[in-house]
Amino acid sequence: MDFKLLEKTLSDHAQPHFRARQVWAWAARGAAGFEQMTDLPGALRATLAERVPFSSLALQVETRAGDGTVKALFRTVDGHPLEAVMMSYPARSAARVRRSVCLSSQSGCPLTCTFCATGAMHFARNLSASEIVDQALHFRRSCELDGPLPSNCVFMGMGEPLLNLDSVLAACERLPDLGISHRHTAISTVGWIPGIEALAQQEMPLRLALSVHAAEEALRSQLMPVNERHPLRDVIDACRAFYARKRRRVFVEYVMLAGVNDSYAQALELARLLSGPERSTAERRPGATRTRRAPGGPQDSASRGERNAAAIFKVNLIPYNPISAARRAGENGSLRPAYTGSTPAAIAAFRDALRSRGIPTTVRLTRGREITAACGQLAGKGVS
Numbered sequence: 001m002d003f004k005l006l007e008k009t010l011s012d013h014a015q016p017h018f019r020a021r022q023v024w025a026w027a028a029r030g031a032a033g034f035e036q037m038t039d040l041p042g043a044l045r046a047t048l049a050e051r052v053p054f055s056s057l058a059l060q061v062e063t064r065a066g067d068g069t070v071k072a073l074f075r076t077v078d079g080h081p082l083e084a085v086m087m088s089y090p091a092r093s094a095a096r097v098r099r100s101v102c103l104s105s106q107s108g109c110p111l112t113c114t115f116c117a118t119g120a121m122h123f124a125r126n127l128s129a130s131e132i133v134d135q136a137l138h139f140r141r142s143c144e145l146d147g148p149l150p151s152n153c154v155f156m157g158m159g160e161p162l163l164n165l166d167s168v169l170a171a172c173e174r175l176p177d178l179g180i181s182h183r184h185t186a187i188s189t190v191g192w193i194p195g196i197e198a199l200a201q202q203e204m205p206l207r208l209a210l211s212v213h214a215a216e217e218a219l220r221s222q223l224m225p226v227n228e229r230h231p232l233r234d235v236i237d238a239c240r241a242f243y244a245r246k247r248r249r250v251f252v253e254y255v256m257l258a259g260v261n262d263s264y265a266q267a268l269e270l271a272r273l274l275s276g277p278e279r280s281t282a283e284r285r286p287g288a289t290r291t292r293r294a295p296g297g298p299q300d301s302a303s304r305g306e307r308n309a310a311a312i313f314k315v316n317l318i319p320y321n322p323i324s325a326a327r328r329a330g331e332n333g334s335l336r337p338a339y340t341g342s343t344p345a346a347i348a349a350f351r352d353a354l355r356s357r358g359i360p361t362t363v364r365l366t367r368g369r370e371i372t373a374a375c376g377q378l379a380g381k382g383v384s
C-alpha cells in the first residue's frame with residue numbers, strides 16, 4: 001500500500017489522523033481489502049478502494065515448491081520486476097513450522113556479483129518502503145488461511161539493501177506490526193561500509209548479514225567487484241565496530257562454489273580473517289603474564305582471536321543454486337562464469353575446518369530448488 005497516497009487521500013477527505021493507523025492495523029493483520037475494515041465508515045471504504053490501490057505491487061507469477069517454499073514475482077506500477085520468497089522451516093522446539101520471508105530492496109541491482117542472477121539484470125531503481133512492505137504483506141495475507149504467519153525476515157532478495165537504507169529502515173519499522181520483530185530481521189550486505197556504519201547508529205536491534213564468499217581479496221574482487229571499492233579487511237573492521245556498538249552477532253554468508261572457494265586452505269583463510277589478531281597487545285609485550293587455560297576444556301585450543309570470532313561472527317555456508325546460461329548473459333551479452341555448487345562432502349569438510357578453529361558454522365538448508373528460488377532467477381526466466 002502506498003502510505004503517502006493513503007495519507008494524502010485521508011487528508012483530502014478531512015479524516016482524523018488516527019485513520020491512517022487504523023487502515024494500517026487492518027492491513028498488517030492480513031486484511032484482503034478495504035471492504036474488510038469494518039470499523040471505517042462505509043463511504044470512506046469505498047473512496048479508498050477507488051483511489052488507493054491496496055498493494056503497490058501487481059503479482060505476476062507465484063510458484064510453490066514441495067518443501068513449502070513460495071516464490072512471487074511482482075511488478076511495480078511503473079513496470080519493474082522484483083521477487084520475494086517465503087520459506088518454511090521445521091521449528092527447533094515444537095512441531096510447528098517457522099516461516100521466513102526474503103524481501104527485495106531494489107529492482108535489479110547495480111552491483112554485479114558474478115554468481116548472482118540479479119547481478120546480470122538491468123538495474124531499474126530503488127524500491128520504496130511501501131513496495132518493500134507490500135512483499136511481506138502479500139505473504140502475510142496468503143498465510144491467513146494457511147498455517148503459521150511469517151516470524152522472520154531477511155533482506156536477501158534482489159538488490160543491495162544498504163544502497164537503499166532509508167526505505168529499508170522505514171519498512172523495518174512496520175514489520176513488527178506483521179509479527180516480525182526487529183530481532184528476527186536481518187539486513188544483508190555485500191560490504192557497503194557507509195551503510196554498515198549507518199546501520200550501527202540507528203536504534204532498531206536489526207541483525208547484520210555479510211556476504212563474504214571468499215576470504216582472499218583477489219578472488220573476492222573477481223566474484224564481487226564491489227570488493228575493489230570496499231576491501232574485505234575494511235569491511236570486517238566495520239562489522240567488528242557494528243558488533244561493538246550493537247552487541248548483535250554478525251552472520252557471515254558464504255556461497256559454496258566447486259573448485260573456486262571451497263578448499264580446506266580457503267576455510268582456514270576464512271577462519272584467520274574472522275579471528276583477527278591472534279594475541280592481545282598485553283600478550284605481545286615482552287614479559288607479559290599469559291593467561292592459563294584449564295587443560296582439556298572446550299576452549300583449550302582456541303586462541304583469543306578465535307574466541308572473539310565466535311562471539312562476533314557466525315558462518316552460514318550456502319549450497320549454490322546454479323543459474324542458467326541464459327541468465328548468465330549480462331545486459332551487454334557477455335557470458336558470465338559458469339559456477340557449479342560444491343559437493344555435500346566438500347561443504348561438510350569446509351564446515352568442519354571452520355569449527356575446528358572455533359568458528360560457529362552451519363550449512364543452510366536448501367529451499368525451493370525446483371522453483372529457482374535464488375534471487376533474480378524467476379525474473380530471468382523469461383517472465384520478466
Ligand code: SF4
Nearest residue numbers: 109111113116119159
Ligand atoms: S549478490 Fe546481492 S549485491 Fe550482488 S549482484 Fe546479487 S543482489 Fe546485487
